[in-house]
Amino acid sequence: MALTLPTPTEPLKIGTRGSPLALAQAWETRARLAEAFALEEVAFEIVVIKTTGDRIQDRPLKEVGGKGLFTKEIEEDLLSGAIDIAVHSMKDMPVAQPKGLLLDTYLPREDVRDAFISPHGSSLVDLEAGATVGTSSLRRRAQLLNARPDLNVVEFRGNVQTRLRKLEENVAVATFLAMAGLKRLGMTDVPATPIATEEMLPAVAQGAIGIERRAKDTRAAEMLSAIHDQATGQRLLAERAFLAALDGSCETPIAGLAEIGGGIITLRGEILRVDGADRLAEVSSAPVEDAKALGKTLGKYLKSAAPNGFFDWK
Numbered sequence: 443m444a445l446t447l448p449t450p451t452e453p454l455k456i457g458t459r460g461s462p463l464a465l466a467q468a469w470e471t472r473a474r475l476a477e478a479f480a481l482e483e484v485a486f487e488i489v490v491i492k493t494t495g496d497r498i499q500d501r502p503l504k505e506v507g508g509k510g511l512f513t514k515e516i517e518e519d520l521l522s523g524a525i526d527i528a529v530h531s532m533k534d535m536p537v538a539q540p541k542g543l544l545l546d547t548y549l550p551r552e553d554v555r556d557a558f559i560s561p562h563g564s565s566l567v568d569l570e571a572g573a574t575v576g577t578s579s580l581r582r583r584a585q586l587l588n589a590r591p592d593l594n595v596v597e598f599r600g601n602v603q604t605r606l607r608k609l610e611e612n613v614a615v616a617t618f619l620a621m622a623g624l625k626r627l628g629m630t631d632v633p634a635t636p637i638a639t640e641e642m643l644p645a646v647a648q649g650a651i652g653i654e655r656r657a658k659d660t661r662a663a664e665m666l667s668a669i670h671d672q673a674t675g676q677r678l679l680a681e682r683a684f685l686a687a688l689d690g691s692c693e694t695p696i697a698g699l700a701e702i703g704g705g706i707i708t709l710r711g712e713i714l715r716v717d718g719a720d721r722l723a724e725v726s727s728a729p730v731e732d733a734k735a736l737g738k739t740l741g742k743y744l745k746s747a748a749p750n751g752f753f754d755w756k
C-alpha cells in the first residue's frame with residue numbers, strides 16, 4: 443500500500459508542550475520529516491498542549507504526585523485523533539505507554555551529559571563549604587549530596603529560562619541542567635561546563651527525543667521509520683528496561699547510561715538514597731541484540747543488592 447503523504451489540508455498534526463525546549467524538539471522533528479519526504483512546512487501542524495505539570499507552577503511536583511503529569515493530556519489527544527504524533531523528552535516519559543499508543547521512534551541522541559551552571563566556577567570543587575545549589579531532580583540532589591554532603595540543596599523548578607533567572611537572583615550559586623537542552627535551545631551564552639558521566643551519571647534517556655503515535659496509524663508509522671535512529675533506540679531499550687526493573691514509578695534517584703561500540707552495548711547503572719548517604723553502582727555488557735535483557739538484569743541486580751530500607755525514604 444502506498445504511503446499517503448500529509449498535505450496542507452490534511453496535515454500531520456504534531457503535538458507538543460509549549461515550553462521553548464519542547465517547541466525546539468517539535469520543530470526538529472518537523473524539519474527531519476519534511477527533509478525525508480521533501481515536504482513543505484505547511485504539510486505539518488504544530489499543536490501546543492498544556493499539561494497538568496505545566497499548570498502547576500507553585501509547588502514541588504513530587505507533592506502533586508501521580509504518573510504522567512506532563513503526558514496525560516498529550517496521550518489523550520493522540521488517542522482521540524486531535525494530534526497524530528507527539529514529541530517528548532524521553533527522560534520525562536514513563537516506561538510504559540497507554541494501550542493503543544507506541545513510543546518507538548527516536549531522533550539521534552544529543553549530548554547526554556549534565557552541565558554545571560554557575561557564574562562563580564566551573565565544577566563542584568569550586569563551591570565553598572555549605573554552598574547553596576538548586577535542583578528539582580531527585581537524582582541530581584542525591585548525586586550532589588553523595589559527592590558533597592556539605593551542600594545545601596534547594597528546590598529549583600521551572601523551565602531552563604526560569605532556573606537561569608533564579609541563579610541571577612542569587613537564590614543559589616549553581617544549578618544543573620542537561621547539556622542537551624542547552625544545545626537544542628542554542629543557549630551558548632550560559633555559564634555551563636559539561637560534567638563527565640563518570641562524575642555524574644545522567645538520567646535514563648537523557649538527551650533523547652522520542653516520538654509517540656497511535657499503534658494503528660500506518661501513515662505515522664511509515665513516516666517515523668524514515669527518521670528513526672537505531673543506535674539511540676537500542677540504548678534506550680537497555681536504559682528503559684533497567685528503569686522498569688527498578689520500578690521506575692518509585693521516586694528513587696536512579697541514573698543509567700548505555701553506550702554502543704563494536705556490536706557490544708555497555709550499561710552503567712546507579713541508585714542512591716535520596717539523601718545521598720548511599721550509592722550503589724554497577725556496569726554490565728552484552729551483544730547489542732540483548733539490550734533489553736541487559737537492562738532488565740542490571741536493574742534487578744541493583745534492586746536485590748539494595749539493603750532493606752534503601753527505597754523507603756518518605
Ligand SMILES: NCc1[nH]cc(CCC(=O)O)c1CC(=O)O
Pocket residue numbers: 531532533534618619620621622623647648649650651
Ligand atoms: N525534566 C526536565 C527536562 N527534560 C528534559 C530535559 C533536557 C533535555 C533532555 O535531557 O533531553 C530537561 C531539563 C534538564 O534536565 O535540564
